[in-house]
Amino acid sequence: MFLSTYEKQLDGKRRLLIPQEFRTAENGAEHGVFCFPSIEADCLEAGGDKLFAEYRAVIESLPFGDPYRSALEASIFGEQKPLAYDSGGRITLPEHLCAEVDLSDTVVIYGVGERFQIWNKDKWAAHRAEQRRMAREGLKQFGEMRRQAAAAKTGGAA
Template identity: 65%
Template sequence: MFLSTYEKQLDAKRRFVVPQDFRSAATGAEQGVFCFPSIEADCIEAGGQALFDQYQRVIDSLPFGDPLRSSLEWMVFGEQRRLAYDTAGRITLPEGLCQEFGLDDEVVIVGLRDRFQIWSRKAWQTRRDEQRRAAREGLSQFAALRRTHGGNGQGGGQG
């Protein structure tokens, strides 16, 4: 799994060292990563073979010609870059993606289980604050719902 958050420096060639635990066979990223513009946020989405396979299964489940399938194919396959590690474990981010998302000297790498995202520091700080608020509100609503329906917090309750 891709876990934790890391702050990394980009060098003049737009390279950074991918965290060692992100480069394991368990993540499917031991040879490199796939990256493309994130569908859900203004950052780069990246991951190993497992992420690519997951997107492929979702896309394949949609009928040919479906607008969602076409959009996903465009974003995931059409925009995708395969990035190999150099001998130091670095990847080089495509210049166009760096410009699109304002990635310059510092980036923030956020592990999200089966994928990770690459953010500009400023955009990450804003997104982190938004996600914290959403998590607090969602957890509060979830707890209220559990109380209303007599949940016992053990994965089930009758109500």
């Protein structure tokens, strides 16, 4: 799994050191990653063979010609760039991907399970604050649902 958050420097040639913990066979990313603009946020999404297989399964579960399948094919397959590591564990991000999500000097690499995201540092701060707010709200709702389920089980009021 891709876990944790790292601040890294993007050099003048758009090279980015990927954390060693991310460059593993377990992640399917021992030789490189594929990268594309995220569908859900203003960042780049990246991962190894496992993530590619997961997206492929989702896409292939939709019938050929389905507009959602076409949109996913365009967004994931059409925009994807396979990126190999150099001898130092760096990838070189294409200029158009950096421009699309406003990446420059300092970036944030954010592990989110089967994938990781590459963020503009300032945009990351706002995204993180919103994600934490949503997580607190979700945890609160989950706790309330558990209390209601326990009360229903015992015949008591919630």
